Amino acid sequence: MRRELALALCAIAVAAAAAAAPPRVVVGSKAFTENTILAEIIAQTIESQTAATVERRPNLAGTHVCFEALRNGEIDIYPEYTGTGLRNILASQASGLSRGATYATVARAFAERYAMEWLAPFGFDNSYVLLMRSSVAERLSVRTISDLSQYPLHFGMSHEFLRRPDGMPGLRAAYPLNERETSGLSHDLAYQGLQQGSIDVTDGYSTDAKILTYELVALEDDRGFFPAYEAAPLMRRDLGERVPGVEAALRLLAGRIDADAMRRLNHAVEVERTTPAATATLFLQSLGIESAAGASGDGQRTGFLRLLYQRRWKTLDLARRHLLLTGGAVVLACLLGIPLGIAASRNPRLARAALGLAGVLQTVPSIALLAFMLPLFGIGVTPALVALFLYALLPVLRNTIVGIQSIEERLIDVGRGLGMRDSQILRQIELPLAAPVVMAGIRTATVISVGTATLAAFIGAGGLGDPIVTGLSTTDYALVLCGALPAAALAIALDYALGLVERWTTPKGIRS
Amino acid sequence: MIQLISASKTYPGGHRALVEVDLLVETGTTLALLGTSGCGKTTTLRLINRLIEPTSGEIRVDGRDVREVDPIELRRGIGYVVQEAGLFPHMTAAENAETVPKLLGWSAEQRRQRSAELFALVGLDFPVHGDRYPSQLSGGQRQRVGLARALAADPPIVLMDEPFGALDAITRRQLQAQFQELKARLGKTVVLVTHDVDEAFRLADRIAVLADGRVTQVGSVAELGEAPPDSPIGALLGDRRAS
Numbered sequence: 016m017r018r019e020l021a022l023a024l025c026a027i028a029v030a031a032a033a034a035a036a037p038p039r040v041v042v043g044s045k046a047f048t049e050n051t052i053l054a055e056i057i058a059q060t061i062e063s064q065t066a067a068t069v070e071r072r073p074n075l076a077g078t079h080v081c082f083e084a085l086r087n088g089e090i091d092i093y094p095e096y097t098g099t100g101l102r103n104i105l106a107s108q109a110s111g112l113s114r115g116a117t118y119a120t121v122a123r124a125f126a127e128r129y130a131m132e133w134l135a136p137f138g139f140d141n142s143y144v145l146l147m148r149s150s151v152a153e154r155l156s157v158r159t160i161s162d163l164s165q166y167p168l169h170f171g172m173s174h175e176f177l178r179r180p181d182g183m184p185g186l187r188a189a190y191p192l193n194e195r196e197t198s199g200l201s202h203d204l205a206y207q208g209l210q211q212g213s214i215d216v217t218d219g220y221s222t223d224a225k226i227l228t229y230e231l232v233a234l235e236d237d238r239g240f241f242p243a244y245e246a247a248p249l250m251r252r253d254l255g256e257r258v259p260g261v262e263a264a265l266r267l268l269a270g271r272i273d274a275d276a277m278r279r280l281n282h283a284v285e286v287e288r289t290t291p292a293a294t295a296t297l298f299l300q301s302l303g304i305e306s307a308a309g310a311s312g313d314g315q316r317t318g319f320l321r322l323l324y325q326r327r328w329k330t331l332d333l334a335r336r337h338l339l340l341t342g343g344a345v346v347l348a349c350l351l352g353i354p355l356g357i358a359a360s361r362n363p364r365l366a367r368a369a370l371g372l373a374g375v376l377q378t379v380p381s382i383a384l385l386a387f388m389l390p391l392f393g394i395g396v397t398p399a400l401v402a403l404f405l406y407a408l409l410p411v412l413r414n415t416i417v418g419i420q421s422i423e424e425r426l427i428d429v430g431r432g433l434g435m436r437d438s439q440i441l442r443q444i445e446l447p448l449a450a451p452v453v454m455a456g457i458r459t460a461t462v463i464s465v466g467t468a469t470l471a472a473f474i475g476a477g478g479l480g481d482p483i484v485t486g487l488s489t490t491d492y493a494l495v496l497c498g499a500l501p502a503a504a505l506a507i508a509l510d511y512a513l514g515l516v517e518r519w520t521t522p523k524g525i526r527s
Numbered sequence: 528m529i530q531l532i533s534a535s536k537t538y539p540g541g542h543r544a545l546v547e548v549d550l551l552v553e554t555g556t557t558l559a560l561l562g563t564s565g566c567g568k569t570t571t572l573r574l575i576n577r578l579i580e581p582t583s584g585e586i587r588v589d590g591r592d593v594r595e596v597d598p599i600e601l602r603r604g605i606g607y608v609v610q611e612a613g614l615f616p617h618m619t620a621a622e623n624a625e626t627v628p629k630l631l632g633w634s635a636e637q638r639r640q641r642s643a644e645l646f647a648l649v650g651l652d653f654p655v656h657g658d659r660y661p662s663q664l665s666g667g668q669r670q671r672v673g674l675a676r677a678l679a680a681d682p683p684i685v686l687m688d689e690p691f692g693a694l695d696a697i698t699r700r701q702l703q704a705q706f707q708e709l710k711a712r713l714g715k716t717v718v719l720v721t722h723d724v725d726e727a728f729r730l731a732d733r734i735a736v737l738a739d740g741r742v743t744q745v746g747s748v749a750e751l752g753e754a755p756p757d758s759p760i761g762a763l764l765g766d767r768r769a770s
Binding site: 426428447522524 | 603626
């Protein structure tokens with residue numbers, strides 16, 4: 016009877032705790048300025064309009080990573096572009112779809128295939144646009160791409176645009192252009208060229224902050240040639256069921272951010288160097304959506320030293336996580352690599368196979384290896400740990416094999432002649448003599464892992480890569496240094512410490 | 528007593544290292560296996576403690592076919608000394624000497640006591656040399672430790688593969704003298720591999736001459752000392768005298 020009562024009380028307590036704990040929403044973003052700002056806007060809107068708590072997973076490596084993370088439920092929502100959904104995720108070749116048709120197509124397909132919902136678009140496209148200097152466009156009274164045909168102009172286009180079928184070739188077919196001259200050049204040079212008047216027209220992205228910086232104007236695509244890349248929140252359907260208020264909250268943003276507004280937001284982060292969070296807060300206030308976040312300070316970025324000081328506890332926490340990732344991967348590599356190395360040192364065929372495989376893994380670029388992990392393990396710590404482990408495996412395995420094989424044959428022979436069993440030869444002769452070499456392998460593996468682990472931030476594993484990735488995507492180099500310098504210091508410190516361990520594991524008799 | 532009965536060893540590549548070797552080593556005597564390198568003398572030695580298995584034939588130790596004995600037990604009962612001592616570089620001299628007692632599970636105290644005895648036996652100073660590593664010892668001292676290691680568990684049989692080969696002439700003579708004294712004192716059955724005719728005559732009771740994997744001549748030191756110059760041992764002695 017008493018036990019039943021206790022059980023009932025427990026059940027009530029659990030139910031109460033479940034009811035009391037606010038639901039949690041995980042907001043992701045890709046690793047570029049615009050997407051991180053949009054994710055902040057989504058996050059702060061949900062925070063202010065619902066009871067849910069929001070966890071941010073910004074700067075995930077790209078479309079593939081974000082989409083897989085959403086599919087696996089590791090994030091609940093992130094900002095995506097309809098054209099990207101159509102071309103990159105659905106791999107559709109459909110062309111000439113209107114903006115509305117594109118949205119309708121992805122909305123239907125994602126709902127059916129992936130149980131995901133495209134919410135109402137923010138109100139802008141981030142697609143290709145043709146750009147001119149505002150003053151020139153005004154003087155010639157050019158407003159649309161069709162208007163261009165009236166003048167013989169110098170087109171200075173990016174190399175990629177000249178080649179892509181949805182770039183210059185398609186544009187020529189859709190519009191009667193009057194090309195006095197057409198040349199390929201980089202985006203940055205093209206902007207300068209426009210400035211100096213050496214070219215008249217270039218291509219760009221509709222929300223690029225440089226449109227503001229260089230006082231350019233985006234010509235209207237009056238024949239609807241460019242595919243639509245409307246930005247909209249993409250979320251898992253179950254989020255709507257878990258947190259019923261989310262859709263209503265985000266509907267407040269529908270159509271509220273036009274291309275011009277987005278350009279200004281990008282400009283604020285990239286040029287005025289405001290943080291994405293503060294930028295989002297200010298913008299939401301301007302829409303009359305009170306943000307719960309209350310961005311700290313004025314949102315202005317600080318210099319490196321002050322930033323490093325401000326972030327000291329945060330950095331310590333990231334370093335701890337970084338160490339756990341690295342240490343976990345190296346321990347796993349030792350658990351497999353040392354026994355496998357011992358077995359391989361007795362079997363040349365196994366040695367060749369194991370070294371070959373580990374060598375191949377080593378040549379896979381780290382960011383690619385991390386990406387391969389996504390379909391298998393989703394995002395977060397697990398795939399990062401597995402990828403780091405695969406990298407750490409080769410040095411440990413190779414040094415174990417080499418360490419054992421380089422022991423004088425005569426010593427093994429004497430051990431056997433004196434009546435040692437294989438296990439005793441291993442423990443009393445081979446392992447002590449191979450220990451310094453194995454330890455050197457572990458040291459190499461650790462230093463490699465500390466470096467590679469900074470890339471793990473791209474798949475949401477955290478660590479000292481977090482400020483690096485965030486800083487890179489928002490061109491905040493002080494923030495990059497806040498991750499890079501501690502990571503370098505960590506690598507040097509670990510190398511030194513393991514050097515001591517290496518010396519310590521070297522048997523006295525063979526120390527030089 | 529050690530017997531090799533028609534023992535042959537052919538390696539996988541077809542190399543015939545030993546061809547029908549018959550040998551007998553009486554308990555308490557020393558047999559020298561004498562010959563040039565590649566004649567099969569080391570192979571013969573390694574058949575006795577089963578580091579090599581014969582392709583055909585039989586090896587008996589105290590009347591028992593060695594194939595019926597667990598090789599680990601067999602080896603722990605046979606001392607083993609190799610060229611340049613083959614000491615474990617990560618162990619001290621005392622630890623090296625205690626290798627077999629440790630394998631046999633003796634207590635640390637017993638082992639320590641035994642290695643002190645052994646050091647005295649082979650002419651080393653235990654307090655001085657016991658805690659040194661092989662790299663801190665001279666060649667002669669290393670070989671003395673190697674000998675101590677072989678004798679540690681008081682095995683009735685000792686196998687020695689060119690034990691004094693890498694030493695300078697003076698040290699070699701000292702160690703040979705020490706060995707002669709020990710042999711008389713301990714009464715071990717010894718098989719000694721050497722390419723040095725003088726050493727064979729000095730240390731052995733009987734000598735077997737090997738060439739191309741066959742025993743070409745065998746006899747007591749006295750018999751072989753008077754063998755005609757056209758016999759195998761005569762040829763070796765002739766070389767020796769001529770040089």
